[in-house]
Amino acid sequence: MSKTLVEKIWDAHVVKSEVGFPDILYIDTHLIHEVTSPQAFDGLRKRGLPVFRPQQTVATADHNVPTLNQLQPIKEELSRYQVDMLTKNCAEFGIELYGLGHPFQGIVHVIGPELGITLPGKTMVCGDSHTSTHGAFGAIAFGIGTSQVEQVFATQCLLQQKPKTMKIEVNGELGQGVTAKDIILYIIAKISAAGGTGYFIEYAGSTIEALSMEARMTICNMSIEMGARGGLIAPDQTTFDYIKGREFAPAGEEWDKSLAYWKTLYSDADAQFDSVLTFDATDISPMITYGTNPGMGMGIAEHIPSTASQVSSEQASFQKALDYMGIEQDTELVGKPIDYVFIGSCTNSRMEDLREVAEFVKGRQKAENVTVWIVPGSKQIEQQAIAEGLDKIFEAAGFQLREPGCSACLGMNEDKIPAGKYCVSTSNRNFEGRQGPDSRTFLASPLTAAAAAITGRVTDVRTLLNESAHA
């Protein structure tokens, strides 16, 4: 029988399937961090249970670690306590920890792929909604709550209903200044912040196939922002080339065996999806969000929609969002002065993002009124950026290259956007207060964020790209 990619991976991991009950799904890899794990470890202690398969669990500290002077004891007491608890819990339960000071430390969704832990055909979970990132490799990867973290600790399994499947096809060539982040912001703007709820999404089509692994991770990362449980992309030569030679990737005979299996991981031509959507890459321009959920996005040159154009039941919420953001319906965002630029997060903190930004800002200077933070996704990326001299380029432009962590994506550490200030951010959420109480976030690609840093305003990056072409 023909199957979708999700069905192939799912079915290979079902320990037990019984009518009237969720499936018992086997989890290959469990990623944990300091925020959503302490109560799960506590639960194990209360039940008197060990971690069933500690060698299939990997831990890092990322959500509330400082991005300056990372190796000094963390100043903020509760953050320090939470990171210390993770260290203590991992030692007690025999889990490998890439904590502060470890060369592998970084954002959990950045280090998994970087270390070759994330592989095609795996089931992977983490107490973090952006676990969907790992789907870029053709894995079933999704975020879970703390009770489920405890469940995976105790049993290496989860009780799960088989999700519905959706295929999102994007075909055609991307225009100038349009990147993976713009593709996903465009899709979310089209189908809304709830448009994928209940589904696992497979991204396909010529545009997706032409993307690098890092760009694919950006796409899958934001699947959750349309409500989907996860997103994934069938593995191909791009995937295999990326994995080969990484720290924990299979090698030798194991590689050949793995590769043969990975090559079977695609949706059969006649597989049935519960829903199929198709988009044309040439319709996508650099995107920016104007509101307080990731579905409130538009092409950067467009006007903010009018409140009256919204469904009547949604007009009050829409207006509330515009009021929070301090912007008017039916106006342009281009030219709006901004205060901060944050380039980082599990969406856009990878080497490719940093290289792209460096290439763009080389020889340019940030606007005086703007603070620019570049926060790499991992220690390895930070080191690589320095090895390539990107730190010098950033410094010359007035950008600060900091140490790795989740940082101003959610402001659990000191990196917060002050009340009322505007930030162009490469992160994945523009919720009210996400980057700090009463902060205002415009989500955009690294390129668009870099352009805003240079001009101090919301800017259509294409105008600057053309400028440099003429220079």
Add this chain to the structure above:
Amino acid sequence: MRKFEKLTSAIVPLNIENIDTDQIIPARFLKATTREGFGENLFRDWRYNGDNTLKTDFVLNNPAFKGRILVAGKNFGCGSSREHAAWAIQDAGFDVVISSFFADIFKGNALNNGLLPIQVSDEFLAEIFSTVGQDNTAPLDVDLEAQTVTNVVTGSKTDFEINPYKKSCLINGYDDIDFILNQKQLVVEFEQNR
């Protein structure tokens, strides 16, 4: 987990759509390492001014609205996987959340903690908001066994769906870990046979 069967209670209406988990419990309050005490910071930035005084116009601060049922607009609980959102709602004294649409992870987290998420139609939700607009003590009757919600004032009644396994977990007060632990031998066999 506590057992859940029936509940008749007034409601707290929160007629806002797309309420994300960052509003339910902002990230800066996720630093606790136990499950208790999150209720204090439920809807923190909607409930408190910057100087920690109460915002009097927010419904949770209005003593006229008291109840164990939170009723919210469409797409409730979108965003993060933080289970702290469910803990905060429960810790603040709610047993049920009603909306016309829930985000997946939030719904799962709620059920895993004995907080019952009930999805009703847009029309039924609008009627609840309208009823409570006229009488802030208007009660709802929730019957998990029968899977029904009744607007006691108008008499309107609707069925709601819940996974039968999850329903039995709520009614009997047991959880997924108990369920899988009982079948651990199958897990070991699965590992050996792959």
